[in-house]
Amino acid sequence: AQSVAQPEDQVNVAEGNPLTVKCTYSVSGNPYLFWYVQYPNRGLQFLLKYITGDNLVKGSYGFEAEFNKSQTSFHLKKPSALVSDSALYFCAVRDGSGSQGNLIFGKGTKLSVKP
Amino acid sequence: ETGVTQTPRHLVMGMTNKKSLKCEQHLGHNAMYWYKQSAKKPLELMFVYNFKEQTENNSVPSRFSPECPNSSHLFLHLHTLQPEDSALYLCASSQEGRRTEAFFGQGTRLTVV
16 A cells, blocks of 8 residues: 655754755555645645656745655755744655545654744 | 635534535536544545545544535535544545645634534
8 A cells, every 4th residue: 555654753953954854655656746734724735746757856935855766755855944934744645546546645744943 | 825715714513513514626626535634643534526426435434424516515514523523624626637736725623522
């Protein structure tokens, strides 16, 4: 069965420093991978996705993610963190059910960026 | 604004009440979803509708009853809930296909007393 793992419950970063939020996946077939962000009391917002092609994917708000097939990872990165990036981040994968698969989410990683 | 609207944003209900959550999407998508988000737990997929047909029911108790009258509207009818059902209920929609991302509403914060 398809699954994603986010090994860190929380990541703490100083403003201006680079950030990485980790995600590993387990899929059969081609992986379709997604990152979402959730601010307090809000729904999830789509950041970026990997479908095929270039392993480095660029998304919203300056975020990017690197697909690594050999390590089955899809880590989220940003070169310079902002305090406003503090939020809950979810990695997701499409599973193999039905004609389109369902989005299966990791448990989330809380990112805290301090001034 | 993601194009997916959920109402109400907050709901407090007693265990004997009947209430409904509403979701509407203005994106022309043909798949809609209900997720449950509880504290310290992963998002749980509850129901999936494709072209108004229910294609997934992840062992959800019958006190939760979904309804999808058309591809733009999705309801979650609630009846005799338990306090442990208190959570953020998220609706999402997507275009058909594995390559597509889902767009989420802002959620309904449900408290069962």
